[in-house]
Amino acid sequence: MKLNPYITKQLKEKYDKIDQDLDVHLEGLLHSKPINYWDYIKTDALLNLQIPRTVFPDEMVFIMYHQVNELLFKMVLTEIEQIANTSTVDANMFTEKIMRISRYFDVLTSSFSIMKDGMNVDQYNDFRTTLTPASGFQSAQYRKIEFASTELINLIDKRFRDDFDKNSSYENAFEHLYWQAAGKDYKTGEKTFTLSDFEDRYKDEFLRFTKFYKNNNLWSKFKELPKTDQSNKELIDAMRHYDYTVNIKWVMAHYTTANHYLNINGKTAEATGGSEWVKYMHPKYQKRIFFPELWTDKEIEDWGQNI
C-alpha cells in the first residue's frame, strides 16, 4: 500500500513543531501493540471498582447503579462544558446539546426503578446502615450540574431566595444553598458530619467552579443568544424539558424510591445522611428551577404538585 504523502507531510510538521524526529516516532509505531477493546475501555479497571462492605448481593447492584449515575453525570457535564467554552453558540447547537443532556437525564429517570423494583427492602435496610453517614447527597458531580446549569440565585434556599442579595459573596451564597438545609441537624441547626465532610473535600473546588460558571452557565449562555434565537420554540421546549426532567421527574423518581425503603408502615426511617428527607426531597418544597423565566407563574406555583 502507498503512503499518503499529505499525511506524511502533516506528521513531519507536527513533530518538527515540538522538535521531535518523525522517524523515531514511526519506529515506535513498529513496536507498539495493536489496540483492543478491553485496554481501550479499561474494562479490567472498571469491573474492579465494585467493593461491597457487606455480604448482601444487592449491595453490588446499589454500588454499580450509583457508578452508572456518576458516569452519566460526567457525560452531562461534558456537554455543558462544550457550550460554556464555545463563544459563538447558535440556537441549533444549543438545542442539540440541551436535547442530548435531557436524554441522559431521561435515562437516569427511567432507570431509577432499578433501585426500587426487585431490590429486597430488608436487604437494603440491612446494608444501608453500613453506609452511614455517606449519602448520594455527597455527589459532587450532581452539584456541579446544578452550578453549571443556572444562576446561583436559583439554587438558594427558597426561604431566602426572593430577598437574597445577588451580589453577595460566593461564601455567603454557598451557606444559603438549598441543600444546606439537608446537611444541618434539624434539631440544633449544626452542620452534620455528612455535610462538613463533603465541604472539607469539595468546597474550594465548588467555589472555583461556580466562579467560572457565573457567566458561562446554560442560562447565561442562552441569554447571550440573539433575541430571535431566544424565542426559538424548539430551543425553549428543549430547555423546559431539561428543567422538568432534572428538577421534577428525576427528583420524584428518587423521592418515590426513598419512600419505598424508608417509609415503613407509615413510619419514616432516618436516612443515611440524616436529613429531614420527607420534606427536603420533594420538588414542591425545594422549588428548584433552573430556568424560571421559561415557566409561567402558575407553573412555578404548581411545581412538582401534579405528578
Ligand code: HEM
Ligand atoms: C435506594 C436508593 C436511594 C435512596 C433510598 C436514597 C435516599 C436519599 C435520601 C433520603 C436523601 C436525602 C439526604 C440524606 O439524608 O441522605 C438522598 C439524597 C441524594 N441522593 Fe439518594 N437515594 C437513593 C439512590 C440514589 C442514587 C442512585 C443517586 C444517584 C447518584 C442518588 C443521589 C442523591 C443525591 C444527588 C442526593 C441529594 C439530593 C438533593 O440535595 O436534593 N441517590 N438520597
